[in-house]
Amino acid sequence: LPIITMTTDFGEGPFAGLMKGVIWGINPEARIVDLTHKVPPQDVRAGALVLEQARKVFEPGSIHLAVVDPGVGSERRAICARALGMYFVGPDNGLFTQALDLDPECEVRLLLNKAFFRKEISNTFHGRDIFAPVAAHLAGGADFRELGPVVKDPVLLDWPRPFQKDARLAGCILCEDSFGNLVSNLDQDTVETFLKGRTGLVSMAGLVLRGISKNYSDTSPGGIVALFNSTGYLELAVNRGNLRKKLGLDSSRIYGVPVSVSAFNSKH
Amino acid sequence: LPIITMTTDFGEGPFAGLMKGVIWGINPEARIVDLTHKVPPQDVRAGALVLEQARKVFEPGSIHLAVVDPGVGSERRAICARALGMYFVGPDNGLFTQALDLDPECEVRLLLNKAFFRKEISNTFHGRDIFAPVAAHLAGGADFRELGPVVKDPVLLDWPRPFQKDARLAGCILCEDSFGNLVSNLDQDTVETFLKGRTGLVSMAGLVLRGISKNYSDTSPGGIVALFNSTGYLELAVNRGNLRKKLGLDSSRIYGVPVSVSAFNSKH
């Protein structure tokens, strides 16, 4: 039976548990995994970044239920996307940008078929009343095409892509993880193709790091390293510390900080 | 198989997980849902408000295990209530007030039958040693009546009820949710019966809002709305913000703040 993952900004209250009650009321066999309920409130991009990690780990057929939904009850659409062999259920606000970008065969359906909803639909908690029951029905084998008509123009976030500029590969920070490590949009393939075996020089916020490390402990405790993290993205970190705090950066100001890679032997 | 929900003030430590170990030791098939473990420490009323949401979502037969238990190990009784087609297991301190108030057929049993407990009972963790095993046995089909004798006088909290005063419907704030929305005790039925189709004027803490909105986004970002939330209670909220913080209210001072509704055309 497929897995349903949950990604929300519900924090510490009972909302996520209430959604599980709805899922199990429809599909008592469903296996449910909490990815996180601590997406910063209403931060759609942060939610999208969680899903970007999830799509690399979960099996085909998994159902990713994501509710970061500042527009709940407004005109924003409710959708289910089928992409990369998985399903993504939630509001049409860009949460699924990366999967939709990566899969040219993706298909998006508008959630219109009330047979898959709870009987009464509140204006403020579509997670419980629409998204959870749709995910539960999909996990039980419901036909994706019966959810509703095709959506041709799902909302997509601007997703910053690395680009080459002069002798640099330019990217930016996307987010921090729970250890205060700063994660960029520079993926290992792109960086290694650019470096062609040369030693990399990583620059961010005044820091210049020579070489890309294998491990946090390639430097002594308190030292700063750049390495490819477990999702394959270039990340800057303090060995046994919190880089964001060390740099005095506010969490809300991480996104978009420029990061670049150049080759040590090139001019810089 | 029935669902066991958990509502505690255990915070971030392993206590909730230890209770699950006990439940699964007795009943390996039990399905367990965390509602929240972040009830403010020893705040029985806040725990009761979580159960008030749970009873509206979970299926008949569900077992609500709640441990907000400042009196653990003292003379306070341990009980199981059967009400609204569900079971409620925990200390006799008012956690189950709302279900007991709403169901005239409810029955409460004292937890005395040690056959349903762990072998050794600590003085400080009845969640693990009494309540979790009782819930696990109930989920496995144990007979409610065998838990112990009937309790005629379970502890009930004062639960503030809306009342009409002059041309106003008067209520108060019960709690905030994790977004900082302020939830009152004014339920949709009572408010709509009072308003009889007239436009409502909602007053709280110096705010006066004209009309009850359908959605958070009925106002521009930063604007304040009153609406019926997903549990059917009148709630005040900031679109894409945190109302409690905006008003500069301390979390511990939310409870009891007066809220009233009057009709726009009446004198006010």
Add this chain to the structure above:
Amino acid sequence: LPIITMTTDFGEGPFAGLMKGVIWGINPEARIVDLTHKVPPQDVRAGALVLEQARKVFEPGSIHLAVVDPGVGSERRAICARALGMYFVGPDNGLFTQALDLDPECEVRLLLNKAFFRKEISNTFHGRDIFAPVAAHLAGGADFRELGPVVKDPVLLDWPRPFQKDARLAGCILCEDSFGNLVSNLDQDTVETFLKGRTGLVSMAGLVLRGISKNYSDTSPGGIVALFNSTGYLELAVNRGNLRKKLGLDSSRIYGVPVSVSAFNSKH
């Protein structure tokens, strides 16, 4: 089917959920319990203390997966210990000290057999790539001996033991729980053997408490008590309050604060 427990310092992000995705990809039937993901970052001793509670509650055969791993990707070894009838999977950094100390028959294996790993191993997330899959395979019946060769010298933490000095039984604080209660290394057997029925006098940080209470509520709200907690260790607590805060102690300075017990009638 055995239970897999999880103890990590991953905090609020998706890492724990990603590990569950890996476990269920290998073993869809596995039952997984979160003990805590809020071990203070990289605090191995705090992780060890969680496992010390878990080993007293979970059934034989349970698999304790623990990832507090400041040395991930370095030379530190990855191990599985079989002790006390359970399995412990994680980095070789002392997390399993107490179980290894208590079981003279324990056996530790180096995790070398890649048949039990994910296909690609990152340098920074062995929880997902090594420990979770090993736990999933063990839960499915994999042979412990096939994990890798025996480790003769697993890393052990210094674990402070109570000792008698003059007419005092001397111990120290190990940790606080989520209520701010301070937990010592003085276990009930040792204390009661020492006291031989005499009334105890408990001293810590200038406090002197006469008698060991049964319950938090043996004193009035705000009063301080010493009692044996649910794990059988002597603990100091404020009835309906937070002792650590009341004493103005910083969380990082709790560990090692001396606690002693003497008999009321002896000289002290």
